[in-house]
Amino acid sequence: MxxxxxxxxxxxxxxxxxxxxxxxxxxxxxxxxxxxxxxxxxxxxxxxxxxxxxxxxxxxxxxxxxxxxxxxxxxxxxxxxxxxxxxxxxxxxxxxxxxxxxxxxxxxxxxxxxxxxxxxxxxxxxxxxxxxxxxxxxxxxxxxxxxxxxxxxxxxxxxxxxxxHRLHDGLGLLIGIACILALIGSFISIYFTQKPINRLIKKIEKINLKSLNYRIPTSLVPIKYVSLVKAFNHMLNRMEDVFQRQRNFTADIAHEMRTPITNLTTQTQIVLSNARSTNEYREILYSNLEEYEKMSQMISDMLFLAQADNRQLVPNLIDIDLHNMITMMCEYFEPLADEKNIVFNLEGNCSHIQGDKMMLGRAISNILSNAIRYTPENQIITITLSQVSEKRIRIIIANPGKKIDSKHLPHLFDRFYRVDESRHRNGNDSSGTGIGLAIVKSIVETHKGSIYAESDEQSTRFIISLPATI
Ligand SMILES: Nc1ncnc2c1ncn2[C@@H]1O[C@H](COP(=O)(O)OP(=O)(O)OP(=O)(O)O)[C@@H](O)[C@H]1O
Ligand SMILES: [Mg+2]
Missing domain, CATH: 3.30.450.20 (PAS domain)
Known part of the structure; x- marks a missing residue:
C-alpha cells in the first residue's frame, strides 16, 4: 500500500x-x-x-x-x-x-x-x-x-x-509549449514505466506461505526488470528452502521424541501387566534411564542449536593448543576405539588459536565419535593439523570406511540428516539422531570458521578451517 x-x-x-x-x-x-x-x-x-x-x-x-x-x-x-x-x-x-x-x-x-x-x-x-x-x-x-x-x-x-519584444514573446511561448510537452511526456513515460511494476506488485501481493512455490514469470516484465524478478525469485527459493527445513525440523523433532516415549510407554505397560521381582523392576528402570538420558541429550542439543540460530552462542575465548587438546581427546576415546581395534594417528601441528575450549572440544568429539562408529575394525583414524597461513589453521579428520555418495555430502550438516535412513528410527543403538554434525557446523561458524566433507573409496574426511583469532 x-x-x-x-x-x-x-x-x-x-x-x-x-x-x-x-x-x-x-x-x-x-x-x-x-x-x-x-x-x-x-x-x-x-x-x-x-x-x-x-x-x-x-x-x-x-x-x-x-x-x-x-x-x-x-x-x-x-x-x-x-x-x-x-x-x-x-x-x-x-x-x-x-x-x-x-x-x-x-x-x-x-x-x-x-x-x-x-x-x-x-x-x-x-x-x-x-x-x-x-x-x-x-x-x-x-x-x-x-x-x-x-x-x-x-x-x-x-x-x-x-x-x-517579438523574440521575448516567441521564447515565452516556446517555454510554455515545452513545459506542457515535458509534463505530458513525463506522465506518459511514468505510466509506461510503472505499468509493469504495478503488475509485479499485484503478483507479489498474492504470494503467501501456501504459495511460496510460485515464481514470477520473467515474461511479465520488460527486459530491464528481468534481473529484479530473477533476484526476487531467488529470494523466494531461499525462503521456501528455509520454510521447508523448518517444517521438516519440527516433524523430525516430533518423530525423534515419539520413539523413546513409545518405548517407555510400552515397557511400562508390560511391566505393570504382571507382578515383578525387585531385580526385574531395577532392570526395567535402568533401561528407561537410558531412554531418558537420550531424550535429555537430544533436548539439550536442540537448545544448543536454537541458541546458535539466534546468535546467542558467545564463545568464551581462551588460548588453545589444538595439538594438546586433540591428543587428550584421542586418549579419551581410546577405550571406545580399542573395542574395534582402531588406532588414532595425529599428524602435523599448528599455532595456538583463540577459541572456546568446551565448544571446540564438543565439535571434535562429535566428529571423532562418528569416525569410530563408521570405521571398520583394525583401521586407523588420521587427524592432520596444518597451518594454512599465519592467520588460518586446518584440521582434517579422516577415517576409512564406506564411501558417502556425493549427493549426501552437502546435507551431512543438516539437522536430523542421516545417510542410511533405514538404520535410524529402528531402535538400533549404533545410530545417532543426526544432530552431531549440525552442532559441529554451528560451533565452527561461531568461531568464524568453515567445514566441509569429502568422501571416496579410501576415506571420509571432515575438513575444518579456523581463524587463529576471531
Ligand atoms: N565419519 C563418517 N563416515 C561415514 N558417514 C558419516 C561419518 N560422519 C557422519 N556420517 C554420516 O552423517 C550422518 C550425520 O552425522 P551426525 O553426526 O550429524 O549424526 P549421527 O552421528 O547419525 O547422530 P548424532 O551425532 O546426533 O548422535 C550420519 O548419520 C552418517 O550417515
Ligand atoms: Mg554423530
Whole structure:
C-alpha cells in the first residue's frame, strides 16, 4: 500500500520537477539569447554612429563649412546614404546649425543629455523622444581656422526594440509549449514505466506461505526488470528452502521424541501387566534411564542449536593448543576405539588459536565419535593439523570406511540428516539422531570458521578451517 502511495507521489512530483527543470533551462537559454542580441545590437549601433561621426569630422576638417559649404553638404549627404534611421546635427561653437537631418530634433536632445560627458568618455546614451528611442553619440572637432564644430548623431532603436519584444514573446511561448510537452511526456513515460511494476506488485501481493512455490514469470516484465524478478525469485527459493527445513525440523523433532516415549510407554505397560521381582523392576528402570538420558541429550542439543540460530552462542575465548587438546581427546576415546581395534594417528601441528575450549572440544568429539562408529575394525583414524597461513589453521579428520555418495555430502550438516535412513528410527543403538554434525557446523561458524566433507573409496574426511583469532 505504501508503495502505491509513493508511486502516486512520484508520478506527480517527477513530471512537475521535469517541467520546472525544462522551463528553468529554457528561461536561462532565452535570457542568454536576448542578452547577446542586445550586446551585438549596441556594438552595431555604436560602431555605426562612430563611423558616421568620424567621416563627418573628416569632411569638416577638409572643407571648413564656412568656406566650402556646398561641397561639405554634398559629401555629408553621401556619407549618410544607406544609413537607415540615422540622424545628425552639426553645430559650430556659436551654436549655429551647420547641418541637421530631417527627423527628431537633436537640439532638444542637447537639453536632456550631458553631451560634454559623452564626448569626454567617448560613450553613447539612450534618448527617448515622442515614443521613439535612439542611441546617441557626439564628438567635437577644432578645424584649422580655430573654429570648433560639434556633431551629434542618433540612430533609431525602434526596430531593435520591436525585434526584442517579438523574440521575448516567441521564447515565452516556446517555454510554455515545452513545459506542457515535458509534463505530458513525463506522465506518459511514468505510466509506461510503472505499468509493469504495478503488475509485479499485484503478483507479489498474492504470494503467501501456501504459495511460496510460485515464481514470477520473467515474461511479465520488460527486459530491464528481468534481473529484479530473477533476484526476487531467488529470494523466494531461499525462503521456501528455509520454510521447508523448518517444517521438516519440527516433524523430525516430533518423530525423534515419539520413539523413546513409545518405548517407555510400552515397557511400562508390560511391566505393570504382571507382578515383578525387585531385580526385574531395577532392570526395567535402568533401561528407561537410558531412554531418558537420550531424550535429555537430544533436548539439550536442540537448545544448543536454537541458541546458535539466534546468535546467542558467545564463545568464551581462551588460548588453545589444538595439538594438546586433540591428543587428550584421542586418549579419551581410546577405550571406545580399542573395542574395534582402531588406532588414532595425529599428524602435523599448528599455532595456538583463540577459541572456546568446551565448544571446540564438543565439535571434535562429535566428529571423532562418528569416525569410530563408521570405521571398520583394525583401521586407523588420521587427524592432520596444518597451518594454512599465519592467520588460518586446518584440521582434517579422516577415517576409512564406506564411501558417502556425493549427493549426501552437502546435507551431512543438516539437522536430523542421516545417510542410511533405514538404520535410524529402528531402535538400533549404533545410530545417532543426526544432530552431531549440525552442532559441529554451528560451533565452527561461531568461531568464524568453515567445514566441509569429502568422501571416496579410501576415506571420509571432515575438513575444518579456523581463524587463529576471531
Ligand atoms: N565419519 C563418517 N563416515 C561415514 N558417514 C558419516 C561419518 N560422519 C557422519 N556420517 C554420516 O552423517 C550422518 C550425520 O552425522 P551426525 O553426526 O550429524 O549424526 P549421527 O552421528 O547419525 O547422530 P548424532 O551425532 O546426533 O548422535 C550420519 O548419520 C552418517 O550417515
Ligand atoms: Mg554423530
Amino acid at each position: 505504501s508503495w502505491m502511495k509513493t508511486s502516486k507521489l512520484i508520478s506527480f512530483r517527477l513530471p512537475l520537477a521535469v517541467c520546472l527543470l525544462t522551463s528553468g533551462l529554457l528561461y536561462c537559454f532565452s535570457f542568454l539569447i536576448e542578452h547577446s542580441f542586445e550586446k551585438i545590437s549596441i556594438q552595431h549601433n555604436v560602431s555605426e554612429l562612430n563611423s558616421v561621426i568620424d567621416s563627418i569630422e573628416r569632411e569638416l576638417v577638409y572643407y571648413s563649412p564656412d568656406e566650402n559649404r556646398d561641397e561639405f553638404i554634398q559629401n555629408l549627404l553621401l556619407i549618410l546614404t544607406g544609413h537607415h534611421r540615422l540622424f545628425v546635427y552639426v553645430i559650430d561653437d556659436t551654436g549655429k546649425i551647420v547641418y541637421r537631418t530631417r527627423g527628431p530634433n537633436l537640439a532638444f536632445a542637447k537639453t536632456q543629455i550631458d553631451f560634454d560627458a559623452i564626448i569626454k568618455n567617448h560613450s553613447t546614451a539612450i534618448w527617448n523622444q515622442d515614443k521613439a528611442s535612439y542611441r546617441v553619440a557626439a564628438s567635437s572637432v577644432v578645424i584649422e581656422n580655430g573654429k570648433k564644430y560639434t556633431t551629434i548623431a542618433a540612430v533609431g532603436r525602434d526596430l531593435y526594440i520591436e525585434f526584442i
